[in-house]
Amino acid sequence: QSALTQPPSASGSPGQSVTISCTGTSSDVGNYDYVSWYQQHPGKAPKLMIYAVSMRPSGVPDRFSGSKSGNTASLTVSGLRTEDEADYYCTSYAGSNNLVFGGGTKLTVL
């Protein structure tokens, strides 16, 4: 199972919005609404930020939003804050009881 494709890096200034893409295939992202996004700060465990494409866990700011179109899912961070600087990973159910992660995107807040 191939990894989902994410851009290696993204950046934005405080207060701006940035969108991170996650491209899969019709066998994973395009076929299931089980896309999740995780935030990971250096040396820390990942944290769930979005599940089921666009749902936010309790405690996650509404500045974080998710969407999907075809085989590509997206995470948008609005009103960027310095604490949003981290690595972000998408994951999708890929059928046959498999899960697949994206390669990760390093978000820099300039």
Place this chain on the structure above:
Amino acid sequence: EEQLVESGGDLVKPGGSLRLSCVASGFTFSNVWMSWVRQAPGKGLEWVGRIKRKSDGGTTDNPSPVKGRFTISRADSQNTLYLQMNNLKIEDTAVYYCATEGYPYGFHAMGVWGRGTKVTVSS
């Protein structure tokens, strides 16, 4: 507070074996699917496998890179998840995380994570 604590990481030679443990607290462990995820140094996250709750059959699933070498099991009476790793390879060097899958949020979302345990495979 929901918590997962991994242990068992160590330095092991190629071809060797290691068993990792993950102790859960703060939620009903037996009702939850559990997954293992690893992260090689400087690399991204990789799903290593899962075990379903007994009411869903208690079956396990593993991706190709570890199938046949890694075995996941659980002891619900002890709130403990295990990862038995055999025939270890240098490329298995990583921090290994356990996580809940589908709890407390949707299907296949990993809502609770441990802090990880480090496995180094080197001669």
